[in-house]
Amino acid sequence: MSAWRQAGLNYINYSNVAAKILRRSLKPEFRTEALRRDESHVRITPWANGKPAQRLNAIYIIHRSSADCT
Numbered sequence: 001m002s003a004w005r006q007a008g009l010n011y012i013n014y015s016n017v018a019a020k021i022l023r024r025s026l027k028p029e030f031r032t033e034a035l036r037r038d039e040s041h042v043r044i045t046p047w048a049n050g051k052p053a054q055r056l057n058a059i060y061i062i063h064r065s066s067a068d069c070t
Helices: 011-024 028-036
Strands: 038-041 062-063
Touching: 011 028
Parallel strands: none
Antiparallel strands: 038 062
């Protein structure tokens, strides 16, 4: 059995933790660009009666904190 599975993680969680650790270990000149990859872009569209009720043009950026992998 894999070590990450024994630790109670699924592969997605294991992969996210490994990526965050790798990004934090980079040299400062490469770290800035790599940390941008840790952001998620989400578009929200409310629905009513099976159709989009209103389209929101804003794209929200969610930054996952580094505390998630400690």
